[in-house]
Amino acid sequence: MSDPETFAAGPASELDGREDHAPGDAPSEDAGYWVHNANFGLALSVLLTAGAFAVVRSDLVWGPAIPVALLVLAIAQMGVQLVFFLHITTGPDNTNNVLALAFGLLVTFLIVVGSIWIMDHLNHNMMPMQQLMQMQP
Amino acid sequence: MFGKLTWSAIPFDQPIPLITSIVLILVILGVLALVTVRGWWGMLWREWITSVDHKRIGIMYGLLGVVMLVRGFADAVMMRSQQAFAVGAHRGYLAPEHYDQIFSAHGTIMIFFAAMPLVIGFMNFVTPLQLGVRDVAFPTLNSVSFWLTASGALLVNISLFVGEFARTGWLPYPPLSESAYSPGVGVDYYLWAIQISGIGTLMTGINFVTTVLKLRCPGMSYLRMPMFCWTTLASSLLIVAVFPILSATLAMLSLDRVFGWHYFTSDAGGNPMMFMNLIWAWGHPEVYILVLPAFGIFSEVFSTFSGKPLFGYRSMVAATLFICIVAMMTWLHHFFTMGSGPAVNTAFGISTSVIAVGTGVKIYNWIFTMYGGRVRMTVPMLWSLGFIFTFVIGGMTGVLLAVPPADFLVHNSMFLVAHFHNVIVGGVVFALFAGLDYWFPKAFGFRLHEGWGKAAFWLAFIGFWVTFVPLYWLGMLGMTRRLQHVWIPEWGPLLDWSLAGVAILVAGAAAQVIMLVVSIRQRDRRRDTTGDPWDGRSLEWATPSPPPFFNFAQLPDVEGEEAYWTIKLRALESQRLDPEPHYQAVEMPVNSAVGFFTAFFATVTGFSLIWHIWWLAGLGLLGAFVGFVFFAWRDVHEFHVPAEEVARADRARRAARTALLGERGAEAAAS
Numbered sequence: 120m121s122d123p124e125t126f127a128a129g130p131a132s133e134l135d136g137r138e139d140h141a142p143g144d145a146p147s148e149d150a151g152y153w154v155h156n157a158n159f160g161l162a163l164s165v166l167l168t169a170g171a172f173a174v175v176r177s178d179l180v181w182g183p184a185i186p187v188a189l190l191v192l193a194i195a196q197m198g199v200q201l202v203f204f205l206h207i208t209t210g211p212d213n214t215n216n217v218l219a220l221a222f223g224l225l226v227t228f229l230i231v232v233g234s235i236w237i238m239d240h241l242n243h244n245m246m247p248m249q250q251l252m253q254m255q256p
Numbered sequence: 257m258f259g260k261l262t263w264s265a266i267p268f269d270q271p272i273p274l275i276t277s278i279v280l281i282l283v284i285l286g287v288l289a290l291v292t293v294r295g296w297w298g299m300l301w302r303e304w305i306t307s308v309d310h311k312r313i314g315i316m317y318g319l320l321g322v323v324m325l326v327r328g329f330a331d332a333v334m335m336r337s338q339q340a341f342a343v344g345a346h347r348g349y350l351a352p353e354h355y356d357q358i359f360s361a362h363g364t365i366m367i368f369f370a371a372m373p374l375v376i377g378f379m380n381f382v383t384p385l386q387l388g389v390r391d392v393a394f395p396t397l398n399s400v401s402f403w404l405t406a407s408g409a410l411l412v413n414i415s416l417f418v419g420e421f422a423r424t425g426w427l428p429y430p431p432l433s434e435s436a437y438s439p440g441v442g443v444d445y446y447l448w449a450i451q452i453s454g455i456g457t458l459m460t461g462i463n464f465v466t467t468v469l470k471l472r473c474p475g476m477s478y479l480r481m482p483m484f485c486w487t488t489l490a491s492s493l494l495i496v497a498v499f500p501i502l503s504a505t506l507a508m509l510s511l512d513r514v515f516g517w518h519y520f521t522s523d524a525g526g527n528p529m530m531f532m533n534l535i536w537a538w539g540h541p542e543v544y545i546l547v548l549p550a551f552g553i554f555s556e557v558f559s560t561f562s563g564k565p566l567f568g569y570r571s572m573v574a575a576t577l578f579i580c581i582v583a584m585m586t587w588l589h590h591f592f593t594m595g596s597g598p599a600v601n602t603a604f605g606i607s608t609s610v611i612a613v614g615t616g617v618k619i620y621n622w623i624f625t626m627y628g629g630r631v632r633m634t635v636p637m638l639w640s641l642g643f644i645f646t647f648v649i650g651g652m653t654g655v656l657l658a659v660p661p662a663d664f665l666v667h668n669s670m671f672l673v674a675h676f677h678n679v680i681v682g683g684v685v686f687a688l689f690a691g692l693d694y695w696f697p698k699a700f701g702f703r704l705h706e707g708w709g710k711a712a713f714w715l716a717f718i719g720f721w722v723t724f725v726p727l728y729w730l731g732m733l734g735m736t737r738r739l740q741h742v743w744i745p746e747w748g749p750l751l752d753w754s755l756a757g758v759a760i761l762v763a764g765a766a767a768q769v770i771m772l773v774v775s776i777r778q779r780d781r782r783r784d785t786t787g788d789p790w791d792g793r794s795l796e797w798a799t800p801s802p803p804p805f806f807n808f809a810q811l812p813d814v815e816g817e818e819a820y821w822t823i824k825l826r827a828l829e830s831q832r833l834d835p836e837p838h839y840q841a842v843e844m845p846v847n848s849a850v851g852f853f854t855a856f857f858a859t860v861t862g863f864s865l866i867w868h869i870w871w872l873a874g875l876g877l878l879g880a881f882v883g884f885v886f887f888a889w890r891d892v893h894e895f896h897v898p899a900e901e902v903a904r905a906d907r908a909r910r911a912a913r914t915a916l917l918g919e920r921g922a923e924a925a926a927s
């Protein structure tokens with residue numbers, strides 16, 4: 120933020136009363152806090168990634184259960200990314216971040232599902248002549 | 257050494273591009289010479305090129321957009337005259353390969369380098385002022401965005417003189433755009449110009465989402481923001497959502513072309529139809545990226561010149577967000593005919609028509625804003641009324657095209673061409689001219705000439721209809737788009753009518769130029785000393801015209817909708833201003849050359865990638881990276897404007913306001 124005065128305009132309590140501000144603004148947390156936070160997140164995500172390799176490479180986990188273990192690690196990884204890098208929390212001051220995430224998911228969902236639907240119907244209708252002939256009995 | 261670049265790239269044998277480029281180069285050299293002789297370089301560098309002031313950047317966007325608008329309009333005049341001349345036995349004056357470059361360049365330039373910069377220019381100039389803050393969230397990034405856009409525009413114009421431009425239309429559909437069918441550099445010029453400017457646009461989107469969400473003056477809650485800020489937010493959200501799709505799709509096409517991959521080829525497992533799908537997933541939202549801020553401009557104009565708050569403000573906000581979401585659910589209407597079948601076509605036909613509902617809500621809101629108000633027929637108001645009439649008809653032809661069986665008949669015909677010009681000219685271009693007249697006094701401190709402004713409006717309005725009604729007609733007769741030669745003699749008269757319309761439009765453009773020249777010469781008489789020339793309602797009118805670089809001496813404290821109107825009423829009632837604040841020093845971001853340097857190296861890189869000069873491309877990238885690292889290590893980001901300077905500027909403003917107060921008070925007493 121280039122303009123500290125925007126936020127320093129009123130006492131912090133006044134800021135908190137506004138429905139729309141997110142972690143980075145709160146004057147109570149300084150830059151050091153966020154560096155620390157990101158480093159901790161980085162460590163966690165490296166651990167989880169290494170863990171995934173370890174699970175596959177060793178026989179710590181019972182063979183058939185490996186996919187499940189990977190799934191668990193992947194979900195944990197998503198959680199770490201959301202909390203430490205995208206700063207998603209359940210706090211009341213977090214609406215912006217949660218909305219941004221929801222918006223991103225919505226857009227991705229619309230484009231991906233829409234494209235699959237469209238291309239699937241296209242491929243079905245626009246089958247090359249040869250293939251169409253082969254399908255005939 | 258120089259890749260594919262040889263002397264044969266210069267079109268010595270083609271008089272039109274050659275002469276145009278020579279004239280252009282001479283003009284550029286002339287301007288550079290003038291700047292040197294007058295010793296303006298230092299000033300230009302300090303005050304404009306390296307400026308991170310959102311108002312300056314907005315004005316530079318506007319300048320870029322206007323120059324490119326003229327270039328795109330010249331292309332349009334050539335196309336319309338070629339079609340009018342090349343009927344039946346006549347061949348016209350443009351060869352097919354040249355004509356194809358012109359229509360491709362026209363669409364590309366108008367959308368990416370005229371409409372987008374102008375819209376973004378207004379977002380830049382107006383939004384921070386209306387939000388009551390001193391700059392955008394990331395001022396330096398803003399400068400980088402601008403210069404990257406300019407870099408893309410430069411590359412497109414270089415193609416006129418060195419090499420060629422794409423012949424594929426403004427959206428380079430494969431397989432035509434693959435190297436098998438377009439072996440030249442035309443498509444590569446397109447790809448790299450759009451790629452570079454597209455990154456700039458994406459960063460603008462991020463910047464303005466952040467600005468609107470995070471930088472508002474105290475008390476400016478979401479539902480107190482002026483309508484234009486809402487549309488800036490919606491448009492920026494769409495940019496953030498869909499510009500990555502554009503970049504990815506064009507990157508895949510580049511990979512096909514450079515490395516012979518097969519994303520979109522028709523053989524080896526590629527699928528050209530995937531390109532249509534992806535490009536329109538960006539392309540349809542793109543038209544709303546353009547038109548939403550235009551709606552914002554009209555909202556400001558209707559409310560100001562009707563002397564009333566915007567009717568149904570909350571429904572307007574809802575309609576804007578509704579359009580923002582549904583705009584991402586309609587893209588298939590651009591390829592109903594590709595064969596997805598009835599189920600898919602029906603769904604997208606319905607979603608497309610549903611968008612018109614959101615737009616309809618807005619139209620009624622604007623009409624009811626005028627209802628019962630004291631309407632002043634100023635130039636911006638004329639453009640806005642012309643817009644309502646024009647846009648409603650454009651929307652209706654759109655809804656017609658949204659019915660798949662009807663679209664099968666007129667898809668890619670002149671009817672389609674007429675439709676989208678109907679909405680883009682009537683919606684976006686009219687808004688840009690309305691906004692120009694409306695905010696010009698704020699930006700430059702004097703008003704534009706009313707008479708010439710009105711002449712420009714009427715010529716543009718009549719010229720538009722005379723040009724495009726024949727094209728609707730021709731489309732229904734079966735004329736397809738992008739014809740270099742017209743075989744059917746019966747179509748000749750309609751094409752002549754259309755050309756006559758273009759002549760009226762040329763007169764309209766001339767009226768705009770005259771308006772600017774006359775106003776600049778009379779600027780001392782036309783000064784706006786008050787800062788509030790239109791009796792405005794939002795915070796930009798609380799600043800002097802032009803505003804100081806820090807915008808507000810003290811950030812306003814907003815107490816309701818229509819922030820400035822409330823302040824003004826209070827002052828009028830008590831016949832004095834709010835007490836003088838205790839002035840404090842203000843922190844402002846320092847200038848930065850990183851935008852200019854990045855864009856310079858981006859241009860070098862783009863040019864070498866187009867011509868396959870790999871070593872130079874590497875050097876260009878390295879240069880951009882070095883500039884970035886250099887910038888990242890900068891440790892002074894802000895400078896202080898001393899309290900005395902702030903106080904001096906603000907006391908002058910207060911004196912002007914007090915005078916205005918007396919004037920308005922006397923007016924009220926007299927009436």
Ligand code: HEM
Nearest residue numbers: 543547589590608612651654655657658667668676679680
């Ligand atoms: C009422 C809302 C609108 C509806 C229902 C609508 C519908 C359509 C449809 C169905 C097409 C495809 C026709 C075809 O290819 O056969 C189309 C094309 C187009 N529309 Fe619209 N439209 C609307 C508003 C707009 C607006 C506001 C803009 C721009 C600001 C716009 C710009 C375009 C462009 C540029 C194309 C054609 C691009 C090309 O093929 O090169 N439309 N519209």
Ligand SMILES: [Cu+2]
Nearest residue numbers: 539540589590
């Ligand atoms: Cu569309």
